[in-house]
Amino acid sequence: MSVRIDDTDRKILAALQQDASRSLDDIAREVGSSKTPVWNRIRKLREAGVIGQQTVVLDAEALGFEACFFVLIRTSEHEADWQARFLKALQDRPEVQEAHRLAGDIDYILKVRVENARAYDRFYQALISEVRVHNVTALLSMEQIKSTTMLPL
Numbered sequence: 001m002s003v004r005i006d007d008t009d010r011k012i013l014a015a016l017q018q019d020a021s022r023s024l025d026d027i028a029r030e031v032g033s034s035k036t037p038v039w040n041r042i043r044k045l046r047e048a049g050v051i052g053q054q055t056v057v058l059d060a061e062a063l064g065f066e067a068c069f070f071v072l073i074r075t076s077e078h079e080a081d082w083q084a085r086f087l088k089a090l091q092d093r094p095e096v097q098e099a100h101r102l103a104g105d106i107d108y109i110l111k112v113r114v115e116n117a118r119a120y121d122r123f124y125q126a127l128i129s130e131v132r133v134h135n136v137t138a139l140l141s142m143e144q145i146k147s148t149t150m151l152p153l
Contacts, residue, residue: 003048008033010153012041013050017150020054057149060113068141069120071110076134089130095123 005013011031015022028038045051060068075082090099090110098111114120120138128136 003044003050005045005050009041009045012038013045013151014153016042016051017153021056064115065113067114067116067120068144069110069112069114070139070141071112071124072106072137072139073108073110073133074105074135075107075132077132082131086131089127093123093127095119 008031012027015027015030024035024039028035031038042051060066075086077083086108090096095112095114096110097113098109100109101107102109112120112123114123117140124136124138127133
């Protein structure tokens with residue numbers, strides 16, 4: 001479903017990206033509209049798939065997940081069966097926050113959030129016991145400089 005997005009929609013989306021828990025009244029006031037038209041626009045954007053799942057952002061370190069690894073995976077396996085097993089292995093592991101299939105020398109990159117290096121090793125051992133990979137390189141993030149889910153509207 002295609003949807004046209006105008007300046008008011010962009011303002012609403014920007015407000016929701018900043019803090020989706022704000023009241024409809026606050027958002028309407030910010031975008032210079034009233035509550036009902038803003039609600040109708042949000043509903044339309046949801047139905048069109050522009051607005052997806054709404055959630056909260058948790059502080060990983062405050063919850064004890066102090067280590068963030070970026071895992072580069074190269075594989076010589078590209079069959080549908082292997083890919084299905086690999087996808088399931090990733091989906092079954094909550095430590096995997098993101099997974100991307102890449103063009104170039106590296107086939108996949110994962111963002112893995114765990115308590116420490118020992119927890120990463122458990123993750124790694126479990127993953128390679130389920131799917132065969134050619135090469136795995138784990139890069140430990142020393143400092144998160146920027147992280148956002150906000151799109152530049």
